[in-house]
Amino acid sequence: MAYAVVAHYRCDPADEATVRAALLEARARTRAEPANEGYEVHAVAEEPGGFLLYERYTDRAGFEAHKAAEHFHELIVDTVWPLLTDRSVTFAEVL
Template sequence: MEFVVIAQYRARASEADRVEEALRKMVSPTRAEPGNLDYQVFRDPDDPSLFVLFERYADSGAFDAHRGTPHFATWLAGVVLPSLDSRVRLDLVPLAR
């Protein structure tokens, strides 16, 4: 079953540009993952510390595989998460096909 993740990240003000750079580096390798269906990263133009990620995977196993990749370890776990003031992650599945 398709698996969707929507994440909202609020970077510390001094880290916002660093977070943007790391998130940009996540896009290409994540989109190239076999189970990835879509990966979008957004930044609020009125609040540059706010980022939203929209991710679609073939199933929850594909998302788990994504979390085990070198680019996730380097950029997301290594740079983005330690630079945040807060984060919210929604793990979602479709109601119907």
């Protein structure tokens, strides 16, 4: 069953370029994962430092494999998350 992740990230506008670059690199690497069906990164209109991510995987196991990937830790855990001022994540399964 398909598994989706919607994340809303906020960072200080001074960190926006660093976060954007890391998210775009994460997008490129994640799209190469076998279980990934889509990974989109959006800049939130009228919210400097705001990003919206939409990710879709074949199933929850595919998402768990994504979280275990080296690039997830390098780009998201070690680079993006420390720069965030706010983060909310929603997980969903297709009905």
